[in-house]
Structures are given as structure tokens and as C-alpha cells.
Amino acid sequence: MNAIEYICTACGLQFPASEQHPATCPICVDYRQFVPLAGQQWTTLAKLRRGHRNAFQQLEPGLIGIATTPEFAIGQRALLVRTPAGNVLWDCISLIDDATVAIVKALGGVRAIAISHPHYYTTLVEWSRAFDAPVFIHEGDRRWVARFEDAVTFWDGAKRELLPGIDVVHCGGHFAGSAILHWHGGADGRGVLLTGDTIQVVADNRCVTFMRSYPNLIPLPPCEVSRIATVVSPLRFDRVYGAFWNREITADARRRVQESAERYIEWATGRGGDVSVS
Ligand SMILES: [Zn+2]
Ligand SMILES: [Zn+2]
Numbered sequence: 001m002n003a004i005e006y007i008c009t010a011c012g013l014q015f016p017a018s019e020q021h022p023a024t025c026p027i028c029v030d031y032r033q034f035v036p037l038a039g040q041q042w043t044t045l046a047k048l049r050r051g052h053r054n055a056f057q058q059l060e061p062g063l064i065g066i067a068t069t070p071e072f073a074i075g076q077r078a079l080l081v082r083t084p085a086g087n088v089l090w091d092c093i094s095l096i097d098d099a100t101v102a103i104v105k106a107l108g109g110v111r112a113i114a115i116s117h118p119h120y121y122t123t124l125v126e127w128s129r130a131f132d133a134p135v136f137i138h139e140g141d142r143r144w145v146a147r148f149e150d151a152v153t154f155w156d157g158a159k160r161e162l163l164p165g166i167d168v169v170h171c172g173g174h175f176a177g178s179a180i181l182h183w184h185g186g187a188d189g190r191g192v193l194l195t196g197d198t199i200q201v202v203a204d205n206r207c208v209t210f211m212r213s214y215p216n217l218i219p220l221p222p223c224e225v226s227r228i229a230t231v232v233s234p235l236r237f238d239r240v241y242g243a244f245w246n247r248e249i250t251a252d253a254r255r256r257v258q259e260s261a262e263r264y265i266e267w268a269t270g271r272g273g274d275v276s277v278s
Contacts, residue, residue, distance in 0.1 A: 005147075006042045010035065012073030012094035012122040014045070015146050027118055027144070032174070032213035045096070045123065048072065054093070054100045059241060059248070063186060064107065067245060068095045076120055076243040079194050080104060081183050085163045086111030089133070090181045090194045091243065094122040101130045112136060112162045116196025117175040118144035120243070125151050136162060138170050140177030158231075169235070171198045171228045173210055173220050182235050190238035199228065199257060201242030201249055207260040207277045208240065208249070222265040229261035 003017035008025040011033060015022050021042040028035050052072055057065045059079075067077035072094060079090040089110045104110060110131035115121060118141055128135050128151035137145060139156040159169050165184040172178055178198040186192025195201070199208045210225045212218040232254075240253040249256055256277050263275045 004044055007044060007048065007094055007123070008073070009041045009043050010073060011119060013118075013146055014094065014123040014126070026146075027121075032216065032218070033119070034215055045094070045126065048095050049097045052095050054095055054097065056103060057245070060187065060192075060239075063183075063192070063241070065241075065245065066093065066100065066104075068093055073122070074119055076196075077245060078120075079181075079241060080107065080110070081166060081181070081186070081194070082108055083163060083165055083183075083185060085165065088162050088166050088181070089113045089127065089131075091116055091120040091196055092122045092124050092127055093120075096123055096126050096130060104131065109133075114162060114168045114179070114181060116180065116194075116198055116243075117141060117178045119197060121145065125149050128152075136160065136168060138168070138177030138179050140170070140172065141175050142177075144175075169231065171231050173224050173228050174198055174212060180232070182237065184236070187238045191236040192239045192241065193232070193235065193237045193253070193257075194241050196243050199232070199240065199242075201240055201247040205247070205249060206256055207263070208242075208257055209260065209264060219268065222268045225261050225264050225268070229258055232257060 005017045006021045007014045011027045013027050052068050054066050055069045062082045064080045065077040078093050081088045087108045087110050110133040113133050114136040124135050125147045135152045139154045159167050161167050167182045168179045170179050174197050180198050181194040183192040210220050212220050240249045259277045266272045
């Protein structure tokens with residue numbers, strides 16, 4: 001029997017080649033995620049390529065979202081940031097196929113890949129190989145990387161410049177190593193944050209929230225939310241793009257992130273009223 005690189009259908013994580021599928025998926029059995037009612041199931045990249053395609057959407061000049069249709073696993077999008085110094089891929093999705101590689105190469109390729117946290121590690125080694133690009137993951141999440149190979153560069157500290165005008169910023173909270181990407185030139189130079197699940201854009205497209213677990217609704221303590229708000233307060237940005245299609249704050253995002261954090265803390269400490277973020 002040949003060794004196969006199995007992919008968890010619930011979270012999209014690809015495992016090192018094995019003859020039998022893994023017994024469990026560490027991402028899914030973690031208390032922040034869940035094993036589906038039907039149990040843990042597995043696929044491969046070859047099977048995924050037969051039934052799924054990637055869709056592309058330009059979100060603003062220089063920013064292209066990529067997500068799989070029909071939706072697969074968690075259903076997040078990857079975001080390709082295009083700059084004169086090169087492109088950065090923010091977060092990752094399981095499906096990578098010939099069309100995706102051809103389109104992304106035509107858009108200038110990928111100089112670096114950075115991933116917000118383990119829920120979006122998916123097939124990071126495949127993406128790294130296809131574009132000959134290093135993958136940047138915060139040291140705090142080292143233990144969650146299923147396929148190291150030589151692709152992953154662990155970074156430490158508060159911030160790391162990936163390319164001129166593009167930094168990853170460590171926030172923690174959802175995971176110890178949770179990070180965001182700060183694109184200084186986005187939003188016509190007013191600045192953009194790509195936040196993954198670290199700062200989650202919510203349904204009203206005006207506010208964000210901060211959770212230890214989103215599917216299992218485990219909150220972060222107010223002190224952690226306050227700390228994350230302090231980390232992002234010096235950053236210059238006007239827009240936030242979340243992990244999913246249509247989850248973005250298109251204007252005045254810096255104020256709205258701070259006010260969302262204040263509202264969260266008020267409710268979490270029993271002082272909540274009918275606070276709205278305009
Ligand atoms: Zn999983
Ligand atoms: Zn997550």
C-alpha cells in the first residue's frame with residue numbers, strides 16, 4: 001500500500017504521508033474546534049481536485065481573495081497581497097491546483113506566505129513548494145505544524161517585516177501565536193489589516209470580536225482583549241479583512257476595532273449596556 005498524504009475534511013489539515021489515515025486530527029480534537037458528529041473523515045489533494053475549484057475575487061486594487069467552491073472544511077479564504085516588492089499570501093486553503101498556480105503566477109507569484117494560526121495551516125507545504133516561497137509562522141504555534149519539511153520559518157517577538165510595507169504582528173489570544181498582517185499601502189495608502197481569526201469581523205461588517213474558540217463559543221478574558229486592542233492601536237489602518245468572504249470593515253476600521261474591544265470588555269465585566277459601534 002502506498003503512503004498517502006491524508007487531509008482532514010473537517011479542518012483541511014494535510015498530514016505527512018502514511019499508509020493508514022491518522023487516528024485523529026489534533027486540530028479537531030483540540031477544545032477550540034470539534035470532531036463532526038459523523039466522525040473524523042479524510043480525503044486527499046487528488047480527490048479534492050476532482051470535485052472542487054478555487055474562486056478568485058479582487059477585494060480592492062492589490063488584494064485578491066482565493067477560496068474553494070463548493071466550500072471545503074472551515075471555508076476560509078486566502079488573501080494575496082500584491083505590492084511592487086512582491087506578493088504575500090496571507091493564510092492558506094487546502095485546495096491548490098494547476099489553475100490556481102497558473103493564475104497566482106500570472107499575478108506575480110508569491111514571495112512569502114504567512115499564516116495567522118493553525119486552523120489555516122491546511123496544505124502549507126504544497127503552496128510553499130509551488131511558489132518556492134517560505135512560510136512564516138509565529139514561534140508560539142510551533143507545536144501545531146503537521147508538515148514541517150524545510151518550508152516553515154518560525155518568527156518570534158512582536159512584529160516581523162515580510163516585505164517593505166508588509167508586516168506580521170503578533171497578537172495571541174485565539175492561539176498563543178495568533179498573528180495579523182499589516183499592509184501599509186492598502187486602502188489607497190490608509191492601511192489595511194488582514195486578521196484571520198485573531199480579530200474576527202462579525203456579521204454587521206462594522207464590529208469585530210475576539211474569541212478563544214469560535215465554534216465552541218469560548219470567550220477570551222477582558223485582559224486579553226484589552227492587550228490585543230493595545231497591540232493594534234499604534235497601527236495605521238482604515239480597513240480590516242476577515243477570514244471569510246464578505247467579512248470586512250471597509251472604512252474607519254481602527255476606531256471600530258477599539259470600540260468593539262471596549263464593548264466586549266464592558267459586557268464581559270458586567271457593565272454592558274446597549275452599546276452600538278457606529
Ligand atoms: Zn482536522
Ligand atoms: Zn481559528
